[in-house]
Structures are given as C-alpha cells and as structure tokens.
Amino acid sequence: MALRHTKQKEFVSRFLEASFSHPTAYDVALAAKEEGISLGITSAYRILNSLVEEGKAVKVPSVDGMVHFDFKRDDDKSHIHFVCQKCGRIFDLREEKSFASFLQADKRFQIGSLQDIIIYGICEDCQKKK
Amino acid sequence: MALRHTKQKEFVSRFLEASFSHPTAYDVALAAKEEGISLGITSAYRILNSLVEEGKAVKVPSVDGMVHFDFKRDDDKSHIHFVCQKCGRIFDLREEKSFASFLQADKRFQIGSLQDIIIYGICEDCQKKK
DNA sequence: GTCAATGCAAATCCTTTGCATTCGG
C-alpha cells in the first residue's frame, strides 16, 4: 500500500511552493494544464487537501467563497494573511514581533504558523476607490 | 422606499447581539422557529448579509465550509476569533494590546475591529484528543 | 499483475436569485 509518486502530486507540491499568489484548486489545475500535465479538478482538491493534512500547506478561506491554499514556509519566511473584503485579494504581511510573542504565550490555542492568522479588512486600493 | 420593520429582522438582530456562539444562517433560522417566529433560510441570509453591510456584524468563514456571523461589539468587548481546524468551534480571544498597536500602525490595511482577525489552529480539547 | 491514483459524472452542501405572495406603513 505504498504511496505512489505521480506527475500530478509532484506538480502540485512544486507549483504551490513556487507560488506566492495563494491559488485555489482551480488555479492549480489550470496551471498544470498550461504546463501540459493532466490534472482534473477532483485530483487537485484531493492532493491539496492531503498537503494540508500533512501540515505542508494551509487553507485560507476568503470572502470570495473559495478556499485558497498557501505553502507553509519556514518561520523566517512566514507571514500573516490579509484578505480584502472588497476585492478578495490576499496579501502577505511580513510581521513584527508582537504577534510572535502572543503565539507563544497562550498554550490553549495551538497555532501552526503565522500563516494561520488571517485578517479581514479593506486594502489600500479599495480604500481609495471608496 | 422606507425600510420596513419586521418580526424577522428584529429577531435576527436581537438574537445575534445576545449570542456569543457565532451562529450560521441555519442556526439563526432554527432559533427563530423555536421561538415561534417564521424565518426561512433565504431571509436569514438576506438579513444577516445586510447587517454585515451596515457594519453591525462580521463574517467569520470557518473551516467547516460555512460562514458564521458575529455581532460587532464596542471596542472594549471586541475580541479576536480563533477557529479550531479540527472541531470547527470558534473561540473568542479577549486580547492584549500587542494587536491593537499593530492595527493602528499600518494604514495600508484598514481593519474594522479585532473581530476581523481570525486565527486558525487547534483548540485545547482537540490537542488532547491528538 | 496489483492496487493506489486519477478524473469524469453525479451528488452534496452552502448560498443566492427569481418570482409570486404577504404584510407594514
């Protein structure tokens, strides 16, 4: 019952690690096809969800009604997510120490990484549009 | 085109303000029926969404695939949300000053209240279950 | 050859929309 290595799994891991745009399952499936790799939406979801279960990626539920995925990075490359409630874009906030100290203080709530902190608000561009 | 005052709107506002359990639209509709007030799921969504647009409530997208709602409270009663990635329960973190200072520091990202900060992790109970 | 992985179609679930009915002002 050994896990099998497939083109699809390999592509999804590689693509997510190289991506900083928080893709959805559809984004990943589309990117695969553009690279000539067959990848159905079903398999995209299955592979992405298994990466989350393995702790290699995090889910970012957005106001657009879709779950976006983000590769989990080393502490020094980790970041807080900011989701704009108007345009739905997701920004990375490379963050100060105030959060880190909070994370370690409260043992009741186990937080994997800064990337599991999501702030919903209005981004700079959408503030201007008013 | 005056807005009309209805039993349904009145119930939803009152229920959400009194509730600290972050109900979904289904929870609200069910609670209405238990109190003998007719409230379809469609209207529950419509009323809750209008409360969000009016700035009286916030949406909390959860890992359970549903949007939960929370009444927006005064600053001194505001709080950060913690969503358990295993059981899906939502906890209120009544929070230190470290976050508040961060909120005011960065003008690029406009955050309505502490309640728009959502942290995803594993809650105490689920840590024990392992 | 085995059996895990894939991917299509269908199912499921949350949320929104269309539209006829109800009811507040």
Added chain:
DNA sequence: CCGAATGCAAAGGATTTGCATTGAC
C-alpha cells in the same frame, strides 16, 4: 393600496463521492 420583505423552488458555485480506468511499482 404600494412596494418592500418574505420564503418557496430553482439555480449557482465550490467541494466531495462513486466508480470505472489508468498507471506506478
């Protein structure tokens, strides 16, 4: 009355499941 609000049924859209086929080992 008027038209906004409700709520049913249906549509829409994201995600999952069933199952026959494919392909890794």
